[in-house]
Amino acid sequence: MKKSKILIGVAIVAIAGFIGIAADHIDAPAVQGGSSDITDFYAFQGSNTSNLVLVANVQGLLSPSATGSASFDENTLVEFNIDTNGDAVEDLVIQATARDGKMYFFGPTAPTQPGTSSTILTTASAQGSVDITPYGTDAIIATSGGMSFFSGPRDDPFFFDFAQYSAIIGGTATSFNDPGADTFAGTNVLSIVVEVPKSMVGGSGTINTWVESKRKQ
Amino acid sequence: MKFNTIKLMAIAVLVSITAYNCSNDDDNNGPDGPDFSGTYAQEDQMGRPAVNTVFVSAGTKDMFNTTAPSAQGAAFQSMFQANLQALSPAYANPGDQNALGLDAATFTTVLATDVLGVSLDGTTTFFDGTNVLTGRALADDVITVELLLIFGGEDFSENPGLSDDHVDANDKAFLSTFPYLATPW
Numbered sequence: 176m177k178k179s180k181i182l183i184g185v186a187i188v189a190i191a192g193f194i195g196i197a198a199d200h201i202d203a204p205a206v207q208g209g210s211s212d213i214t215d216f217y218a219f220q221g222s223n224t225s226n227l228v229l230v231a232n233v234q235g236l237l238s239p240s241a242t243g244s245a246s247f248d249e250n251t252l253v254e255f256n257i258d259t260n261g262d263a264v265e266d267l268v269i270q271a272t273a274r275d276g277k278m279y280f281f282g283p284t285a286p287t288q289p290g291t292s293s294t295i296l297t298t299a300s301a302q303g304s305v306d307i308t309p310y311g312t313d314a315i316i317a318t319s320g321g322m323s324f325f326s327g328p329r330d331d332p333f334f335f336d337f338a339q340y341s342a343i344i345g346g347t348a349t350s351f352n353d354p355g356a357d358t359f360a361g362t363n364v365l366s367i368v369v370e371v372p373k374s375m376v377g378g379s380g381t382i383n384t385w386v387e388s389k390r391k392q
Numbered sequence: 393m394k395f396n397t398i399k400l401m402a403i404a405v406l407v408s409i410t411a412y413n414c415s416n417d418d419d420n421n422g423p424d425g426p427d428f429s430g431t432y433a434q435e436d437q438m439g440r441p442a443v444n445t446v447f448v449s450a451g452t453k454d455m456f457n458t459t460a461p462s463a464q465g466a467a468f469q470s471m472f473q474a475n476l477q478a479l480s481p482a483y484a485n486p487g488d489q490n491a492l493g494l495d496a497a498t499f500t501t502v503l504a505t506d507v508l509g510v511s512l513d514g515t516t517t518f519f520d521g522t523n524v525l526t527g528r529a530l531a532d533d534v535i536t537v538e539l540l541l542i543f544g545g546e547d548f549s550e551n552p553g554l555s556d557d558h559v560d561a562n563d564k565a566f567l568s569t570f571p572y573l574a575t576p577w
Contacts, residue, residue: 213436218508219516219529222569227512230530230573239577252432256461256507263462263505274426290460291434314571325571330564332573333441335535336557343554350553360563363576370570373512381526383507385439385461389432 209234210248211388214364215333218384221370226321229255229269229371231386232364235331242328242363243310247273250391253367254293257283257376258383264289267376270296271326271367278326278367279304283375293389301375323370331364434458439506441518441534446479446542447472447503456506465505472500480542482550490541491548492524499541530566530573535559 214235221228231253237245252272256265269282272295284299303319308327317324336355342348376382436457438444448456449471459467473496477484483496490499509525510516516527519537528534536556543551564574 211435213438215441216438216508217528217530218510219527220514227510227516228570228572237576242576251435258507263465263507264460272428274428277426279426279428289462291458293432293434294430295428295432297428310576314575316570323570328576329571329573330562330576332530332562332566334533334559334562335442336559339557351557353556353558355558357559357563361577366571366573368571368573377512379512382510382512383439383461384510385437385507387434387438388436389434391430392433 211251211390213253213386213388214331216384216386217332223370225373226370227373227376229369229384229386230332231255231271231367232329232331232333233367233388234365235333235362236359237328237331237363237365239361239363245310245328245363245365247278247307247326247365249273249275252293252295252389252391254387254389255282255369256385256387259377261381261383263383268293268296269369269371271369273307273326276307277304278307278324280322280324280369283371291387291389321372321375323368325368326366328363329366331359331362333359335359434460437461437506439508440503441528442538443503443506446538447475447500449475461505461507465501467504469497469501469504472504473497476500476542480551482545489546491544491546492541531561533560 211233212235213231213233215232217230219228233253234245249272252270255269257267258264259266265286267283268286269280271278271280281296281299281302283301284296286296287294301320301322303317303322303324305317305324305326306315308315308325310328314325314327334357336351337358339348339351339355343350439461444453444456448468452471456464456468476496476499482488487495489495494502508528511526515523516529517523518525518528518532518534539555539557540548544555545551548555562574566572566574
């Protein structure tokens with residue numbers, strides 16, 4: 176009898192476990208309003224000057240109290256675009272998308288087609304993944320094939336007296352203040368950072384770069 | 393007893409498989425492999441900072457975000473020029489230029505294709521006094537650079553009240569190594 180109860184318990188846990196996974200898969204993408212909003216894009220030479228660093232930030236103006244519960248939307252694909260021949264059409268992309276606490280990276284690799292519609296390039300020879308760093312813990316960094324990966328909450332690196340700019344545009348002020356007030360002070364974003372050897376994104380000369388967020392249809 | 397055990401185990405397995413099948417409806421790769429299938433459509437796009445905020449009219453911001461950069465110039469340059477001249481009327485004067493030597497039409501032709509040029513050969517900065525638009529580093533005061541190019545005239549001396557927001561640096565120090573961005577507040 177006792178053993179039967181234990182087994183019934185196992186059955187219940189098994190059911191609950193699978194429902195839990197189902198709920199995660201169905202509920203995470205349902206987040207609406209701002210989860211795919213890009214707040215900023217940076218591209219700069221790494222501390223290793225043979226490398227380029229690309230940064231995409233999403234979900235801006237997170238207060239510290241809201242940061243712990245903020246998460247990447249699993250239905251959103253963040254795509255770094257690289258144009259190596261000056262026509263503003265991407266020749267290479269690096270894709271990043273979150274699944275179950277990890278950020279997955281594909282590329283740099285040529286997209287199947289350029290433009291506003293994408294599929295995830297899971298067969299790219301260059302790829303990697305990194306555990307998403309939880310709020311309040313040390314940065315988790317992964318490396319693969321000469322690339323480095325990070326994703327998680329960070330201080331918003333942007334600074335701007337946006338409130339005063341809005342007042343000027345709105346006609347209630349005629350100039351900036353000195354000193355100004357950083358509207359983004361004390362706020363966080365969710366960051367995706369990838370460092371890639373320059374040899375994988377054009378090698379030398381000037382490239383055009385931009386970032387896109389795309390939603391699963 | 394033993395038969396009961398077998399029956400209960402069978403029930404547990406059956407129920408689990410049934411529940412598993414339900415949970416797996418949206419996941420072609422099973423619960424162990426992430427699902428990367430499907431088509432993704434563009435919602436947001438960004439090259440240079442604040443371009444959509446400053447130069448795109450209110451009702452058109454979503455359209456700008458969902459247009460491929462190679463098509464943005466033809467679609468939006470005239471709007472950019474009209475908005476630039478509304479913001480900074482001096483640009484409407486014939487021959488008026490900014491400190492890069494660009495007049496309203498040339499400047500907005502550059503801006504309307506919203507990509508960020510990046511040098512793979514050295515310094516990467518939005519503007520550091522010498523290098524212009526060779527990338528964007530975390531500490532670059534991009535807003536003041538843009539305000540200077542919009543309001544500052546040929547030599548950065550015009551409209552001093554509008555050409556610097558006097559917020560010159562981030563509120564946290566950046567890291568010298570990967571991942572470079574400061575820890576969250």
